[in-house]
Amino acid sequence: MDVDDEIIKPKADEEKDRKPIVVILVGAPGSGKSTFCDQVMRVSTRPWVRVCQDTIGNGKAGTKAQCLAISSASLKDKKSILIDRCNLDKEQRADFIKLKDSYLADVHAVVLDLPAKLCISRSVKRTGHEGNLQGGKAAAVVNRMLQKKELPKLNEGFTRITFCQNEKDVQEAINAYGALSSSDVLPSGIFGEKKTDTKVQLGIMKFLKRVDAPIKVTSDEKIPEPSNETIKDNRHVNEGQEQSGNHPLDGVPTLAFPSISTADFQFNIEKASEIIVETVEEFVKKIGNGRLVLVDISHGSKILSLVKSKAAIKKIDSTKFITFVGDITKLRSGGGLHCNVIANAANWRLKPGGGGVNAAIYDAAGPDLDIATKKKAGSLVPGNAITVSLPSTSPLYSKQGVTHIIHVLGPNMNPKRPNCLKDDYNIGCKVLREAYSSLFENFASIVRTQEKSSDHEFSNCDKKARKEDGACVNEKNKKLKGFTDVPESNNLCSVDAKQNAASSGKTGGSLNKDWGSWAQAIYRIAMNPDKHRNDVVEILDDVVVLNDIYPKAQKHLLVVARAEGLDRLADVTQEHLPILRTMHDVGMKWAHSFLQENQSLVFRLGYHSVPSMRQLHLHVISQDFNSKHLKNKKHWNSFNSPFFRDSVDVIQEITEEGKPTLNDDEKFISMELRCNRCRSAHPNIPRLKSHITICKSPFPANLLQNNRLLQKTPDKDGNAC
DNA sequence: GTTCTAGAAC
DNA sequence: GTTCTAGAAC
Incomplete structure (x- = not known):
């Protein structure tokens, strides 16, 4: 279609009164921009020129410069213009807005903000589109464009902005513009935004700590009935933020x-919204002063409205959780909402690209994110999340204040994607719940770390002030009692007490330690193995081997030293190197024999920094941790934190330094529960256990070094060795 | 080390 | 009401 054909000739007597209007249409492909223009021009008595980049090049792709040239020429002739291109971001719109200065025109925006799904389905179905955007590729293009969408604001230079979220809104806008005669003027301001529900709005303002800031409703038009739609709230908030120029959530972990x-994974949104709300409800109490924001890029997002209504029913604290419409990679610059942590809907290979949120976040973060992610993990199992610290060189860090990305992988219900669950929502819901739990637990961990670091001086109080501050000392002693058996009356801190006890014995610290009778079972067996034939599996001169009576994994042996006065790792010196080597060799022999029976097992050999049972014993434990006896955090962390000292490292340290390092700080036992393979965090033991049964990630790099793990490594003949 | 259990958390 | 944790007793 030739541009000139679209001009509707004005009546001569109206010519001199006319102030031209530049209507910048804003909308994705398929949002109905061309239809809008056609319908306005069909009924309007005002002279309009449609400036369409798709047609301006006469068959070739048009340019923005051509559009600007036609626009200028039309305005010069006092013709109003309809800019029919996507204009989805501020930059794209800027040059057209500038035209108002040269031609004394009013500049309006009409935002065709229809659901992405509708735009996509229209784009996919249509044939003969002027811009050749149709068929399968349209969905990807529309999605990509919508990710970059920036809604227009008055301060860009518009005198009027009309938002249309549905067909009815669009028709009203067509009627408004179609009815304009040459001299008519439409009122200024923002239109199509509905007055928000007061409670909801207050909730969001409370969330943003701007309770005292009144909400300015620019529109002077009739305001429709209150709506529950989140998007309206956000627009107001966004505008307020832009004007104030500060970021109210700076400093609040979000x-x-x-x-x-x-x-992409096509999980049922009704079920998903329920899971989101339930896990949010669970975690808002666990994240300290942290806050959660569910973000969706599209206005009218069904998942957001479902979550929002369910969260309202459950009365979830709106200062802790909101839904928000916006680009997750531009929350601070585009929405005034500073979120220091953002979650990425990752793919299992943790690779950039692929579209959607994953592509957007990797794009925005630059190559730093990929490098940092690769260092942390190579893959992710559904239901898991992993935290990656974002280097300060990343634009996402410098521009948006994002310090951490948490990659999270949910279940797949899309038969066109690998590992589809084929509508098995029993597993699907479980995995999705795990995914959110793991995500929030990772976030809680970041919040705790931040709280600790900001609290550092206070937490160190006991170093200088413990002698003056009895409460501080007693509290610490109480906490550490289980490890050190320090009497309550001892007014030294636990470390001092331990050193005191360790140095006062004649042949080792253990002589001063009161081992309970229950704690002496291994000692008794080691000293008299013949009396405990049923308990031991091997008796040698220097060591005895027994099955742990409460195994914490499929295979869990104890190799126990038979030397007197060698109660624990703290007693070990260079003179014990031979017995330590013997214990290691015997443990390896048993691990190898277990591997012959079951090649899927992986073994680790090591000591507890502070054992509960008397007599130095080496744990030989398979890394499945599949055991009903593994019940609490201490059980897990005693084998999966630095509290567990690998036999190889202990031997090396004694060889080189004369004594082993003891990681006996209480913090190791109280550490968060993290998967021993993928290092994802889990809120409690049952969740962790259900996760480790399915996690197939490789072990972390540090465990794969220095022969810390014993596992099947096929030789040239394919046999395990 | 475990078991028991109160009470916190859900 | 049920699940989970953590402290005391052994």
């Missing part, structure tokens, strides 16, 4: 997360 698995 996690922005997308809905997991509901887009």
Whole structure:
């Protein structure tokens, strides 16, 4: 279609009164921009020129410069213009807005903000599109464009902005513009935004700590009935932020997360929204002063409205959780919402690209994110999340204040993607719940770390002030009693007490330690193995081997030293190197024999920094941790934190330094529960246990070094060795 | 080390 | 009401 054909000739007597209007249409492909223009021009008595980049090049792709040239020429002739291109970001719109200065025009925006799904389906179905955007590629293009969408604001230079979220809104806008005669003027301001529900709005303002800031409703038009739609709230908030120029959440740990698995992985949104709300409800109490924001890029997002209504029913604290419409990679610059942590709906290979949130976040973060991620893990299992610290060189860090990305992988319900669960929502819901739990637990861990670091001086109080501050000392002693058996009356801190006890014995610290009778079972067996034939599996001169009576994994042996006065790792010196080597060799022999029976097992050999049972014993334990006896955090962390000292390292340290390092700080036992393979965090033991049964990630690099793990490594003949 | 259990958390 | 944790007793 020739541009000139679209001009509607004005009546001569109206010519001199006319102030031209530049209507900048804003909308994705398929949002109905061309239809809007056609319909306005069909009914309007005002002379309009449609400036369409798709047609301006006469068959070739048009340019923005051509559009600007036609626009200028039309305005010069006092013709109003409809800019029919996507204009989805501020930059794209800027040059057209500038035209108002040269031609004394009013500049309006009409935002065709229809659901992405509708735009996509229209784009996919249509044939003969002027811009050749149709068929399968349209979906990807529309999605990509919508990710970069920036809604227009008055301060860009518009005198009027009309938002249309549905067909009815669009028709009203067509009627408004179609009815304009040459001299008519439409009122200025923002239109199509509905007055928000007061409670909801207050909730969001409370969330943003701006309770005292009144909400300015620019529109002077009739305001429709209150709506529950989140998007309206956000627009107001966004505008307020832009004007104030500050970021009210700076300093408050905030996690922005997308809905997991509901887009590409086609998870049922009704079920997903329920899981989101339930896990949010669970975690808002666990994240200290942290906050959660569910983000979706599209206005009218179904998942957001479902979550929002469910969260309202459950009365979830709106100062802790909100839904937000916006680009997750531009929350601070685009929405005034500073989120220091953002979640990425990752793919299992943790690779950049692929579209959606993953592509957007990797794009925004630059190559730093990929490098940092690769260092941390090579893959992710559904239901897991992993935290990656973002280097300060990343634009996402410098521009948006994002310090951490948490990659999270949900279940797949899309038969066109690998490992589809084929509508098995029993597993799907479980995995999705795990994914959110793991995500929030990772975030809680970041919050705790931040709290600790900001609290550092206070936490160190006992170093200088413990002698003056009895409460501080007693509290610490109480906490450490289980490890050191320090009497309550001892007014030294635990470390001092331990050193005191360790140095006062004649042949080792253990002589001063009161081992309970229950704690002496291994000692008794080691000293008299013949009396405990049923308990031991091997008796040698220097060591005895027994099955742990409460095994914490499929295979869990204890190799016990038979030397007197060698109660624990703290007693070990260079003179014990031979017995330590013997213990190691015997443990390896048993691990190898277990591997012959079951090649899927992986073994680790090591000591507890502070054992509960008397007599130095080496744990030989398979890394499945599949045991009903593994019940609490201490059980887990005693084998999966630095509290567990690998036999190889102990031997090396004694050889080189004369004594082993003891990681006996209480913090190791109280550490968060993290998977021993993928290092994802889990809120409690049952969740962790259900996770480790399915986690197939490789072990972390540090465990794969220095022969810390014993596992099947096929030789040239394919046999395990 | 475990078991028991109160009470916190859900 | 049920699940989970953590402290005391052994």
